[in-house]
Amino acid sequence: MCRNIHICLIVLMSLVAASVRAESGGVGQSKSFHGPVGLQLYSLRDQFKSQGVTATLDQVAQWGFKYVEVAGTYGLSIAEFKAELEKRGLVPIGSHFPYEQLRDDIGGVIRDAQEMGLLYVGCAWASHTAPFDEAQCRATAEVFNRAGKALAADIGGDAADRLE
Numbered sequence: 001m002c003r004n005i006h007i008c009l010i011v012l013m014s015l016v017a018a019s020v021r022a023e024s025g026g027v028g029q030s031k032s033f034h035g036p037v038g039l040q041l042y043s044l045r046d047q048f049k050s051q052g053v054t055a056t057l058d059q060v061a062q063w064g065f066k067y068v069e070v071a072g073t074y075g076l077s078i079a080e081f082k083a084e085l086e087k088r089g090l091v092p093i094g095s096h097f098p099y100e101q102l103r104d105d106i107g108g109v110i111r112d113a114q115e116m117g118l119l120y121v122g123c124a125w126a127s128h129t130a131p132f133d134e135a136q137c138r139a140t141a142e143v144f145n146r147a148g149k150a151l152a153a154d155i156g157g158d159a160a161d162r163l164e
Contacts, residue, residue: 036067037065041070044056057084060088066090069093070085078112094118110155123144126140
């Protein structure tokens with residue numbers, strides 16, 4: 001019985017990735033699904049902390065992934081982290097940014113997304129006061145709409161066409 005759920009999940013992901021590669025020639029490709037599939041690096045946040053950036057990215061590449069959603073740069077500059085990804089043939093396609101940064105510094109989000117070469121920007125959590133009422137919902141939607149327009153103009157386009 002696995003005592004550490006993270007190790008169990010990593011082992012399981014390795015087995016699944018190896019199985020998929022053996023059957024179809026690539027992660028996220030099969031007779032019925034042609035991918036691509038990427039990996040959310042946030043899933044490996046503890047591994048990044050305990051094993052470091054290079055060892056963790058080596059493992060991601062070994063699993064056969066090409067596309068990744070970044071989750072910070074783990075102490076490296078954006079340029080340094082992107083270079084580590086490129087060394088392994090990993091392509092950053094998206095990242096989550098804090099709600100407050102989307103609200104207060106969309107220019108910084110755009111700059112960071114462009115420097116990393118991202119196609120997609122997301123936000124996993126919107127700060128609010130409980131209960132999340134209609135006024136807060138409308139204000140949050142306005143932030144997302146304003147950010148979406150700015151991002152579409154500067155990093156948008158038909159992102160799917162930029163994936164191989």
